[in-house]
Amino acid sequence: MNGILPLWKPKGITSHDCVLKTRKLLHLKKIGHTGTLDPDVEGVLPLCIGQATKIVPFLTDTKKTYITEVKLGISTETEDSQGEVVETKHVIHPPSQQKIENVLQLFQGEIMQVPPMYSAVKVNGKKLYEYARMNEHVERPRRTVFIYQLEQLKKNCHHDRFWLKVVCSKGTYIRTLCVNIGNLLGYPAHMSDLYRMETGAISQEDTSTFSEIEQAVKEERQNELLLPIGNCLRHMPSIDVDKDTRKRVLYGQKLPKPHHTPETEPFLVRFDKQVIAVYKTHPDNDTIMKPVRVFNHE
Structure with a gap:
């Protein structure tokens, strides 16, 4: 499983408790949250699963x-x-x-x-x-x-x-x-x-409760609860690459910086509308861009 599970956190438990409970429900270890909510606070708590754990730093810095x-x-x-x-x-x-x-x-x-x-x-x-x-x-x-x-x-x-x-x-x-x-x-x-009603592009309407997650697991449709990685990074600028460049990106290679890159960094690299990496300008050479995160969607 790879993606964002938008949880509606209940009152009375910590954000870490939510991660532990979700790990047990989904039988997965690679799960992390994107910003602590106090135990007595209810609301949107995005949980990053699998490859999505790589985007935690980019989700915490949102409205x-x-x-x-x-x-x-x-x-x-x-x-x-x-x-x-x-x-x-x-x-x-x-x-x-x-x-x-x-x-x-x-x-x-x-x-x-x-x-x-x-x-x-x-x-x-x-x-x-x-x-x-x-x-x-x-x-x-x-x-x-x-x-x-x-x-x-x-x-x-x-x-x-x-x-x-x-x-x-x-x-x-x-x-x-x-x-x-x-x-x-x-x-x-x-x-x-x-x-908490929204964090970044994720709102209450996107969330699932623990009971809904349990039911989805019983029906073997837990993947339907996940949001794609790109859906949660809409606040970040992006560039699109061709098929040949995609291969180089997935290998984590440094690349020549295109003429038209976003003014703010880091930025998303997309192929066929799918986010495949996060890049930024190389600190020692502003004509080259280097990977910050690369996502394996296989």
């Missing part, structure tokens, strides 16, 4: 779409509903819809974030959550992220909580975004719920 709930009046150590309460403030006068919209405008585009203390970001070789558990203070590095879309969802709104749709870059902490939005609205806040 993500989330649906999240912001809870006003309570802040926590972990910035989500799992942590100890740090501050409370009764929401007597909830912010108007217009005020929320005005604050959301401030977070669109390029923004700076300080990662939560309870996160896996490393400082001096140690993860931030390790410092937090030992009550050690450490200066957290600021990071630049990009918010492509941020809008309030009108349904299921309560006086002290509201739902948001967020389209963002890799590395964005939705927990931190919720806290910062709450602060500008005048309240301590935290992320009370989170769903």
Whole structure:
């Protein structure tokens, strides 16, 4: 089996647990995920199978779409509903819809974030959550992220909580975004719920649940659940090659760089609409391109 299995990850288990469970269901070892989801988060978790494990680095660096709930009046150590309460403030006068919209405008585009203390970001070789558990203070590095879309969802709104749709870059902490939005609205806040709806070109409509995977295995149609490698790399530019060049690509050879290559790298190499490799310009000779990944579709 080679391809992407878009899993709808349930709440209550880790991303690594999802990989282990899928390995048992499919009787395969070569499976990897493309970006961790916390145990209490539900949503799209693409699993790379077989040759597709080679594209994991190219799938992690994609846009993500989330649906999240912001809870006003309570802040926590972990910035989500799992942590100890740090501050409370009764929401007597909830912010108007217009005020929320005005604050959301401030977070669109390029923004700076300080990662939560309870996160896996490393400082001096140690993860931030390790410092937090030992009550050690450490200066957290600021990071630049990009918010492509941020809008309030009108349904299921309560006086002290509201739902948001967020389209963002890799590395964005939705927990931190919720806290910062709450602060500008005048309240301590935290992320009370989170769903990942899309990662790159893969959306909820593409996913399968564990029960659906189990049924497909029983009916020996598990291959029908897989997406082709190329379908998940649509965010990357590409070039097409002829039959003779295809052979050289599959052998992993360096090649003369065509006159018209994409401005951004790395880029896909395709033959007959099928992605067969990922190439980039050779660092020592800009007239040559070298392989980054080669896919054996046999």
